[in-house]
Amino acid sequence: MSRVGKMPIALPQGVEVSIKNDQISVKGALGTLVRPVNALVTVTNEGGKLAFAPANDSVEADAMSGTMRALVANMVNGVSKGFEKKLTLVGVGFRAQASGQKLNLQIGFSHPVAKDMPAGIKVECPTQTEILIKGSDRQVVGQIAAEVRAIRPPEPYKGKGIRYADEKVSLKETKKK
Incomplete structure (x- = not known):
């Protein structure tokens, strides 16, 4: 068994x-x-x-x-107890703002990005560069965190983007002549 x-x-x-x-x-x-x-x-x-x-x-x-x-x-x-995922924004001018069931992101695009949260999920922004996603269903919390991260995943040269709080991004070296 x-x-x-x-x-x-x-x-x-x-x-x-x-x-x-x-x-x-x-x-x-x-x-x-x-x-x-x-x-x-x-x-x-x-x-x-x-x-x-x-x-x-x-x-x-x-x-x-x-x-x-x-x-x-x-x-x-x-x-x-509930589950939570913490995301951080890395980049100059990258900001997050939670208003009700909506997450507004300014992450280097020409336009702000808004993400609606499903029922049962709460989103908080303790600071402008931190996002806390909380809920009682572990699968949904993880899926929403993955969808938010996929909007702007960390790029390999400077590490700018949205990443999990405990994620380590290995940076590549630039091309030499």
């Missing part, structure tokens, strides 16, 4: 889980997340702990039990 799938998920206080009709829904302080349960995995709630087991002895069911356990663990963490 999958090593990850063997470990049960302990539910923190204030988190409710309901399993019905091949769907699992996790409700907490930061919202509700719903995910379909794969037919190859059986999920049981035993006294505040979620257990995942493969439905049969196939390799696919074994692998999927670990995958489902990881996805549901992310859901539990998301509705209790």
Whole structure:
């Protein structure tokens, strides 16, 4: 059996889980997340702990039990603590401004770029060169951060652009005569 799938998920206080009709829904302080349960995995709630087991002895069911356990663990963490991604802007005159559900970027183009945030995602700009993307769904937070970064990824010669806060950009040396 999958090593990850063997470990049960302990539910923190204030988190409710309901399993019905091949769907699992996790409700907490930061919202509700719903995910379909794969037919190859059986999920049981035993006294505040979620257990995942493969439905049969196939390799696919074994692998999927670990995958489902990881996805549901992310859901539990998301509705209790939340997830966040931090982006930084590197470049002269590069600015970010959050207004409601919209992120306005001035990143060296001839026009400002506006990015709308989906429901459940909050965007903040503590400084003009920092962007914080917060939400309860880990997949959506990571996808939105990747889409914002893709607007102006760091270029390899000066490193200007939008990058993750912990990202290291290796700079190339310019061409010599």
